[in-house]
Amino acid sequence: MQQFQAQRQLFRRKSEAYWTSTITDCRGDSRKLWSKVGQLLKPSTVQPNQHTAANLANHFTSKVRNIHASTADAEPPTISCRSTPATPLSVLRTVTVEEAAKLLAMAPSKHCSLDPVPSWLLKQASASVAPILASLCNQAFADSRLPMSEKHALVSARLKKPTLNPDDFNSYRPISNLSFTSKLVERAVAARFVAHCELNNLLPAKQSAYRRHHSTETAILTVYNDIVRAVDRGQLTPLVLLDLSSAFDTVDHDCLLRILQNRFSVDSPALDWFQSYLSDRSQTFIAANSKSDPVPVECSVPQGSVLGPVQFIAYTEDVTELFDKHNLGYHLFADDKQLYTHVLPGHEVVGLHKLASCISELQAWCASRRLQLNAAKTELIWFGSRAALQKSSADRSLTVDSVVIRPTDVVRDLGVLLDTELTMKPHINKLVSTCFYHLRRLRQLKRHVNRDVMKQLVSAFILSRLDYCNSVLVGLPWSTIAPLQRVQNAAARLVMGLSARDHVGPALRELHWLPLAHRIKFKVALLMYMAHNRLCPLYISEMLAPVSNTSKRWHLRSSGSSNYTIPRTRTKFGDRAFSVAGPVIWNSIPEFIRAANNVETFKRLLKTHFFDLLN
Numbered sequence: 001m002q003q004f005q006a007q008r009q010l011f012r013r014k015s016e017a018y019w020t021s022t023i024t025d026c027r028g029d030s031r032k033l034w035s036k037v038g039q040l041l042k043p044s045t046v047q048p049n050q051h052t053a054a055n056l057a058n059h060f061t062s063k064v065r066n067i068h069a070s071t072a073d074a075e076p077p078t079i080s081c082r083s084t085p086a087t088p089l090s091v092l093r094t095v096t097v098e099e100a101a102k103l104l105a106m107a108p109s110k111h112c113s114l115d116p117v118p119s120w121l122l123k124q125a126s127a128s129v130a131p132i133l134a135s136l137c138n139q140a141f142a143d144s145r146l147p148m149s150e151k152h153a154l155v156s157a158r159l160k161k162p163t164l165n166p167d168d169f170n171s172y173r174p175i176s177n178l179s180f181t182s183k184l185v186e187r188a189v190a191a192r193f194v195a196h197c198e199l200n201n202l203l204p205a206k207q208s209a210y211r212r213h214h215s216t217e218t219a220i221l222t223v224y225n226d227i228v229r230a231v232d233r234g235q236l237t238p239l240v241l242l243d244l245s246s247a248f249d250t251v252d253h254d255c256l257l258r259i260l261q262n263r264f265s266v267d268s269p270a271l272d273w274f275q276s277y278l279s280d281r282s283q284t285f286i287a288a289n290s291k292s293d294p295v296p297v298e299c300s301v302p303q304g305s306v307l308g309p310v311q312f313i314a315y316t317e318d319v320t321e322l323f324d325k326h327n328l329g330y331h332l333f334a335d336d337k338q339l340y341t342h343v344l345p346g347h348e349v350v351g352l353h354k355l356a357s358c359i360s361e362l363q364a365w366c367a368s369r370r371l372q373l374n375a376a377k378t379e380l381i382w383f384g385s386r387a388a389l390q391k392s393s394a395d396r397s398l399t400v401d402s403v404v405i406r407p408t409d410v411v412r413d414l415g416v417l418l419d420t421e422l423t424m425k426p427h428i429n430k431l432v433s434t435c436f437y438h439l440r441r442l443r444q445l446k447r448h449v450n451r452d453v454m455k456q457l458v459s460a461f462i463l464s465r466l467d468y469c470n471s472v473l474v475g476l477p478w479s480t481i482a483p484l485q486r487v488q489n490a491a492a493r494l495v496m497g498l499s500a501r502d503h504v505g506p507a508l509r510e511l512h513w514l515p516l517a518h519r520i521k522f523k524v525a526l527l528m529y530m531a532h533n534r535l536c537p538l539y540i541s542e543m544l545a546p547v548s549n550t551s552k553r554w555h556l557r558s559s560g561s562s563n564y565t566i567p568r569t570r571t572k573f574g575d576r577a578f579s580v581a582g583p584v585i586w587n588s589i590p591e592f593i594r595a596a597n598n599v600e601t602f603k604r605l606l607k608t609h610f611f612d613l614l615n
Contacts, residue, residue: 015448057285057292059169074367086200086265092141100134112177144269145276150182153283176302186306209334216414230342232574236384239340243377247335249300326358345391375403475576485516528586543579
């Protein structure tokens with residue numbers, strides 16, 4: 001009996017040591033952590049890909065070929081030079097050993113069969129490897145070419161969503177696996193190209209992907225703010241979420257090089273490097289235990305690459321001129337495009353006409369660049385108050401390329417579910433369901449990990465979800481967000497080992513977790529700090545007006561503070577707009593906290609301030 005008890009204790013210690021080591025190794029890499037825990041707790045229910053590599057290669061190459069055939073008769077694109085010339089990017093700046101070491105440290109610990117050694121080994125030998133990698137980058141820049149050995153990709157097919165039919169080829173997305181050194185060179189080039197674009201203001205102001213301080217949250221927040229303000233004015237807002245078919249895979253190389261030269265002032269020898277990067281590429285499709293023959297790549301920017309997505313947003317940069325021409329609101333995130341306008345109830349036809357006219361021209365614009373708008377996957381939703389939505393019984397459907405797009409009640413926009421009346425209940429219900437599912441999974445580990453490890457797991461799996469884009473929940477009634485608080489309470493009980501009847505308040509304070517309502521205010525205040533210190537996109541800063549900039553208030557005492565003007569609203573609903581709620585929360589924060597000299601100090605002081613308010 002004693003031996004069995006000793007055995008169980010030994011197994012428990014070994015299990016705890018294993019999990020502690022595993023979680024510690026994943027610190028700072030949420031994707032790796034989710035993958036590890038997901039593999040161990042829940043065997044994959046997705047059916048394995050039964051398609052052969054040859055069939056996958058034939059499907060994806062045929063799809064791209066068909067799109068190019070359907071756009072073959074389109075007018076060539078009009079690529080005009082900018083009215084304000086930019087400083088040319090002629091030479092790619094030398095990569096220092098320090099920069100190479102930093103790029104190596106920041107790179108994900110992933111590798112594929114193209115790599116002769118695993119990436120984790122390279123990262124451990126950074127001191128010895130960084131000078132070699134810096135030399136490789138600099139030689140590629142000096143020669144204005146990427147070596148042929150770095151132009152081959154292994155392409156795997158990944159289900160777009162777990163719920164899709166695995167037998168349907170269209171349910172898959174091709175992902176290119178490139179060599180580690182190739183992606184490191186791409187990171188160096190991408191950093192130089194983006195810095196060049198930022199210096200000369202070459203990227204669209206409302207393009208939020210692959211740019212510092214631009215995120216899905218800032219993208220969602222600006223669209224959400226515009227809609228809330230319009231609803232407060234008694235208007236309706238139709239929002240169209242546009243979808244492109246195989247957008248990255250159909251990019252025309254000659255067109256991209258012309259755009260880089262004429263729109264982004266990239267000259268030789270830097271332009272020669274980009275041409276070398278795009279030319280003579282090949283890919284091999286892999287599935288299960290089979291491989292296809294190498295397939296030459298005549299177009300596309302690789303999905304899974306570092307430089308490809310940045311090139312794509314450059315490729316589609318001037319589409320904003322079309323949207324501005326039709327006087328439509330819009331926002332871009334990678335290949336996702338959102339269009340919207342505001343109309344009074346009873347004038348829905350006017351709004352639909354503007355959208356239809358713009359989308360019709362957008363189709364021609366896409367075809368000229370060998371892109372194809374997918375009308376079948378385009379979504380439409382109307383936002384407004386319940387009274388405004390019921391005032392008219394007119395048909396609110398939109399016709400795009402003979403496809404009738406009927407309005408839906410809920411859309412998923414960059415991971416946030418938006419409903420027609422912006423109650424946010426569908427989003428909260430889905431979020432609560434997902435979080436409790438993960439809590440049930442994590443409970444299986446309770447006996448195997450200590451409290452610190454469980455706290456880290458809960459932070460990664462639960463709190464990160466509660467905090468994602470929670471700025472759009474500001475101003476909601478407590479009855480709506482209460483389910484999210486119940487999630488946080490359940491998470492605290494799991495970490496602290498409490499029963500369902502134990503009071504959770506002391507546990508939240510011991511864990512140093514702000515309650516849900518204050519977490520929302522914390523995020524809004526943080527965004528205000530970023531805007532105040534010019535660490536956020538311009539489209540966020542433009543929502544806000546410092547009191548010191550208001551001419552009518554220059555003589556008031558508040559004009560010398562960091563306060564922001566609070567816009568007037570017609571209804572309580574309008575208080576949910578970030579341009580209103582942000583200044584309200586910011587102005588209530590003590591001045592010494594607002595004057596913090598860096599983000600980390602601000603967050604620490606703000607969190608302490610909110611905890612003081614709770615006591």
